[in-house]
Amino acid sequence: MSNANDSSLKESTPSDYPGQGTLESPYLVSFLDGGDPENPRDWSSARKWLFTVASNFSLLCISVSATIYSSGIEQLSNVYGVSIEVATLGVSVYQLGFAFGPLVWGPLSELFGRRAIFLATFSIFTLFTLGTALANDIATMLVCRFFAGAFGSSILVISAAIIGDLFDASDRGPAMSFYLVAAFGGPIIGPLSGSFLAAATTYKWIFWLLTIFSGVSLVAGALVPETYSLVRLTRLAARLTKTTGYIHRSAQAPITDVPFATTMRVSLIRPFQMLFQEGIVAFFAVYSGFIYGLLYGFFGAFPWIYHRERGWSTGVASLPFIAVGLGMLGAVGANLYLNKSYITKTRALGSQLPPESRLVLCCAGGIALPVGLMIFAFTATPSVHWIGSTIAGALFGFGFVGIFLSMTVCIIFFQLPEFFKSK
Secondary structure, eight states: OOHHHHHHHHHOOGGGSSSOSSSSSOEEEOOOTTTOTTOGGGSOHHHHHHHHHHHHHHHHHHHHHHHHGGGGHHHHHHHHTOOHHHHHHHHHHHHHHHHHHHHHHHHHHHHHOHHHHHHHHHHHHHHHHHHHHHOOSHHHHHHHHHHHHHHHTHHHHHHHHHHHHHSOGGGHHHHHHHHHHHHHHHHHHHHHHHHHHHHHSOHHHHHHHHHHHHHHHHHHHHTSOOOOHHHHHHHHHHHHHHHHSSOEEESSOOTTSSOHHHHHHHHHHHHHHHHHHOHHHHHHHHHHHHHHHHHHHHHHHHIIIIIIISOOOTTGGGTTHHHHHHHHHHHHHHHHHHHHHHHHHHHHHTSOOOGGGGGHHHHHHHHHHHHHHHHHHHHOSTTSOHHHHHHHHHHHHHHHHHHHHHHHHHHHHSOOOGGGGGO
């Protein structure tokens, strides 16, 4: 038993909780006021951010994996003797796995906790990533890419859930900014690193690099303890029962209260209920899906414009991705500034501001993104200096993250109808 757990047991006595400690009236265990070491939200800021960085390192890994594949498409096509279109399917099937995976891993993390699901799914993700490095035909490659995306997508929901476990709603802005940097940093780092690696070696080393990255990410994520309050309280109640001899139960609903099949059914149906019955959710989903498609379409134009049209080498042709990354970082910085202003206004008013107040950056991003695309369209030709298109890429990056970040934070503060809780 860890020192933290020993400390908690010494500081917690049966009288700390309501009840009589019997089967008929067990002590109901909840987090204590005044800094309970069992409560993730009472942990120090340094500890919270350490675990946030560790979990989002894994998120960066799967986002890099999504795009670094494109750097080796031409070599894959030649080695496997397939068309460019077939070789490109490795990107598509990975994203297909992303579409279905979170629907399963999200509810499972609510049943068994964040850590157990992460360790199970990310271990399998690492194995399928290793499979891509060992693949000798396109069929094996595509199968491994699909399952890598399906199992790796667990971290999309787990990282966000860990942030929710660690931080209060009003303090999540900076952590969510970091989350989105990890999620959307991959489309920058992936093609940039993959292009130089493919040019210097072979496409195989792209997947060996991913395998090493996956292994390191698995180790980093394994250092993050369980943060889900329901699981932590259930385990604490069991330890207290064993240590004191009194019957303890979690004050929150026990994990086994709801049948597994019911939980999965509700979790699979609810996203579609919210999509079709909540206007704000539907709008955000359509808009974010549209600009997410633009992101990959935009990046798909880079090799053509800089490598084929301007004649740059494969590695150098990926350098304009840096401009997009700088634009994304600019949006994160703007969000941190706006979040600080939001907290100041909230404290001054003594109440939460309306959710729409979180959409200031979205408005700016909604202008920057199409302006960036328009400038890019007029400056992409070889007759125009390359600086014009890279500035356009920075505007696009700023707009993309600004929109995504604002909508993500805003939707957290919307109170969805109560009937969702009963379906």
